[in-house]
Amino acid sequence: MDCDLLITGDLLIDPLSGFKGRGQIAISNKRIVAFEPDATSWNARQVLDTTGQIVCPGLVDLHVHAYEWVTNFGLPADDAGIHSGATTIVDQGSAGAWTVGGFKGHIADHAKTDVRSFVSANLAGALQGGMEGTTLHSPEMTRVDEIVRVANQYPDFVKGIKSHAESGGLSHWGTTVLEMALAAANQADLPIYVHTGELFPVNEATRPATETVLKEAVSLLRPGDTLAHVYSAMPDGIMGQSQSIPASVFQALEKGIHFDIGYGLNFSYAIASRMLEAGILPHTISSDVHADFNSYHDDNKLDYSLCGVMTRLWGLGMSLQDVIARTTYHPAQLLREENEIGTLAVGSRADITILNLEHGPWTLSDGQAETLSVNQRLIPAWVIRAGELIEPNRRLLRDVCHSPLTSGTG
16 A cells, blocks of 8 residues: 555554554545554555654644734744644634735735634734724724624634633723624624633723623623633633632533633643642643734744643643643634544544653743743654644744754744
C-alpha cells in the first residue's frame, strides 16, 4: 500500500476513539487513510518516527486575535497557528460584519493555518481604538441583519458570533448588545462566544453589582454557547471575588453552556485550582494570544501560548487526555467540524500536531504574577497541515521554550 507520509510512534492520543498508545498513521492526498495500533507495511514516500513524542489531532485554538495590521493587536496568523502548534485558529471578534471580508481575503486566505472567525457583534470588529468599547461595541454599531448576511455569505469561515457580558457594556446599555447578538445567532444558526471580565469603560453611576453580571449572561445564553475567561481573576468574572463558587456557575453548566479558558491577561492559578477541585473543567482550552493593546503591531510583551496553557492546566491536575480533548475534539465540535478536524479518524483531514515532552523543572507565571512549578512541558515539534509536514518556528512560545527557532517582532 502506498502513502505520502507514514507517522509511527509510541504515544498516539485520539479523543474521539479514546485511543492512547502505540500506533501509526498513514496520510495520502491530504487525508488520513489509516490509523492503526498494529504495524502495517506501507510504501511511504516519507516516514516520521515520533518515538518519545505525543501525536494528537491538530490543535485548535478557539481564541486568538490575528487580524494583523488592521487591529493594532493582531498577530500574524501563522505565528499564532502552525508555528505555535495549532493547525486551526479561531479569531474572536477582530472582524465585524463590515470588515470580515477583508480578514478572509487578506489574512485567512493567505495563511497556511486554517483560520476561522467568530464575527464581532459590532459592525467594525476591533479596529485600532476598538478597546474604547462604548464607541464600537454599542447598540448603534450592531446590526442583526448584517451579521446574518455575512454568516450566510461565508458559511465555512464565519463559525460563530463574539459578544460581551461585562461591567462596562452593562453599565451603558444593559444586555441590549448581547440580546442582538443572540438574535443574529438564532437566525444564522450559530453559537455565540461571550467575553467575561471588565473590559470597557464603566459608567460608575450605573455600574452593575459584580455578582449580577454572570447571572445576566447565564439567563440569556443557550445550550452550546460559550463563556470565556472562566478562570480569570476579574472581580465581575465567573468566580468574581467570591471564595465559594457562585450558584450561577452551576446553573450555567446545568443549562449546557460551555466554559472556555481564554487564558489572556487575567488567568488565575488560585481560581483555576478552586474550580478544578470542584470538578469544574473547561469544555475548551484556548490561549487568547494577541499583541500589545497599547501599542501597534508589537508582540514583545506576549508571554503565554496555547502549549503553555496546556502545560499549566496539566500541571494543575488535569489529565493529559483531558487537556488534549479540550484543544482538539471539543473545539472541533463547537465549530461543527468534528468529522474533519480534531480527530485522527480515517477520512478526516490530515491535520496533526506532534508534541515534544520536555522534562525538567520550569516555572510558569499566571496573570497575577503567581508562579507554578512544573517538571514537564508540551512543546510542538511538528505539525502536519492538510498533509504537509511543517516544523514550527515557535516564535511566540516564550513561556515554555528556552529560545524559539527564530526571533523577532510580529
